[in-house]
Amino acid sequence: MPNVDRHGLVKPTPPDLMEDTGSGLDYGTRPDRMFGDIVGTDRFFVRSHADTPVIDAADWKLQITGDGVRQAVSLGYNDLRTNFPLTSIVRTIECAGNRRVQFGLEVGQTFEGTQWGRTAIGTAEWTGVRLRDLLESAGITADASEVVPESLDAIRARRPLPLAKALADDTIVAWAMNGEELPPDHGFPARLVVSGWLGAASIKWLGRIDVATQHVEVPWNTIDYVMIGPGYPAAGDQARGPAITEPALSSLVELPWPARLCPGPQIIRGRAFAGEARVTSVDYRIDDHAWQSATITSSGEPGVWARWQLRWDAQPGEHVLRVRAADDRGRVQPDSTPWNELGYMHESVLAHPISVGDNP
Template sequence: MRIDESAYDRRRLRQWLAGEARADGVSRRDLLRLAAAAGVLTTLAGRPARAAADTPAPAPGIVKPVPPELFTIRGTNAETNWSALRGTGFHTPVDRFFVRNHTSTPRLDRDSWRLKVWGGGLRGAPGPDRAVEFGHDDLRRLPSVTLDAFVECAGNGRSHFTTQQGDTVTGTAWTLGAVGTARWRGVRLSRVLRLAGLTRHAVDLQPRGLDDAYVTGGTSLGRVRRPLPVAKALDDVILAYEMNGEPLPPDHGHPVRVLVPSWVGISHIKWVGDIEVSDRPLYSPWNTDFYRLFGPGHPPGGSAPLTRQTLKSAFETDAGAAFGAGARHRLTGRSWSGAGGIRHVDVSTDAGATWRRADLHDRPRAGVWSRWSLDWHPATSGPTALLARATDTAGRTQPDTTAPNTQGYLFDAVVRHPVTVLPPADRHGTPPGSGRPAAAAGPPPQVIGGASG
């Protein structure tokens, strides 16, 4: 079953603005106050988002090691350095997968964990105190499904609103490293819902995490939760308990997380503890105050809640890297889209003056990225910018600019990746694209192999 997401968004937005939807745990008045405050803070901030080169700080609340050669720390989050993905294959290794936390990673026991499914969209309309429960072993006894899918924060690329367009935005100053593709294994959410007694009256469902309550502006918004339309839940959503063939690590949702292919990262609730199934529209702070588009060019009350991800490309090399003139270099990168597979990628090595078609190394598939490469033989020295522009199977192409919004979501413009070409005499054996002088000419590096599964 495919959901018409634009129609769903328009309908839910009308219901929210008319006061016909329910926002669990937080009053509509508080949500509107927080939304207004977000707009005011954006207007008064008067300063750009933090630059990507800011000095990393310790990562509070993250369990796995986050060394600086792999990650850039941004508050409670860890952004993957793209140069750390070069040569790693199709799936992002767990030790390099970005971390997005609202609070801290909880340490949960798999054997005592329970998923509670409840609400007016189930037979008997069980309340939270009479939920249908599933343990970890219960889920593993059900038929499993394995899929490749990327997870990406809606604010990925946010810093480029400022650095490329001069827009003032709020939120974590991600560059492009808040994304990763993994092989996930779990059980279809549709099967669990039907076992719990799903009825034809169900409209929305709302997974909630088991991490600590999120407090902002002096208001506790409760645990992270975000509604999904039942039609999407019955389509392709899974409750995942494995990542790249191993049990989910703590930072990525152990013991079970929600995996919503192609949708913004906030939909993929980690450490899920309960799911409300409602016969009425549901709202939470994470689709009223957050994860909607506010600002000039958007409706006065904000856009509809964000669903499907946008289109992006990234190079697997550090910004500011140096390459040697007169040598051949292999540029590599990845492109992805929430609307379909990647049809082709064009690359410019002269700041957009000319473009060449890159070689794709993965077939176009929805919900995952495609790797690509291009040989480059720079003839002259000096600063330049690398650009990558993807086109997906839905016919979308990355634009030159993205319409701004105050919270910096869904940046999809072509990113200017600054590099320097050094004169041949300055090349003294350091690796190309390393951020230091590039290596002398020699055999080209090996291209990453074909698609993984």
């Protein structure tokens, strides 16, 4: 195992690109600074539970162990890059606590945890190797049931995956992001990317992957990243509630909050995300007018957000824009979100304030 130092975050987090949550480690992407389908690495949101570890790739090893493999395997950085088929995927990652601030305003309380606004979501191109190929090099046993990746940061984060999800074509161990070497804050030298699941499943700074033949309970699927409250029964021996897998269905307007616009015809853009499902429609409503259909401008395939746009002839005054997404499972964003203790999975239609005047 390599020597690991720590020194906070590495990349700059300028306020014109990123929103400071106040934790010192967690910074979101300003929605008005998202331009293409892919979010630039310089502004991609950062969610960390401890300082970014400093890892020397020359010393780094990825250990594959557990009672669910026939032999333990140790892979170096060059092994990862040269000994397995290469794959690239475009996938969206979202923290389960995204929009926690809006959730708190909705129910009249402040939730514990990172105070995310709308900014803990981003899409990138991830390049690496399929997790399946790495596991097969160790020989998966017939009774293997869960895969448990572990990070090299100070808390040694672990989040179990069912074997079927670990073996999916689009679950990968990435060593590049947006065509460049994976940056330190985003998991160098290698991280997991779990398509359509909450960001906590995409473990950064991978150091070990255990394959287990039994269900594994860790803090990240029993105490944190679980739904606690009425309607959420405890699951497992220690779990306080059901573990979160996919993030909530949600939509995002690419404007500041609140927004200021000039009068006249406008094109307003945004994104919608449905986890492992596909976004099928996006509707919008200005003030108390009827709901109308926005135009979806990208496919919004499972695991990737859909981009949308609408045309509005903005008149001077104070307005409210509401946007709701629907997916191919028949889900539609509701007007309110059932309460849970940790403020996760906020999916409500947001009332986005917009002031239209001559001097935005």
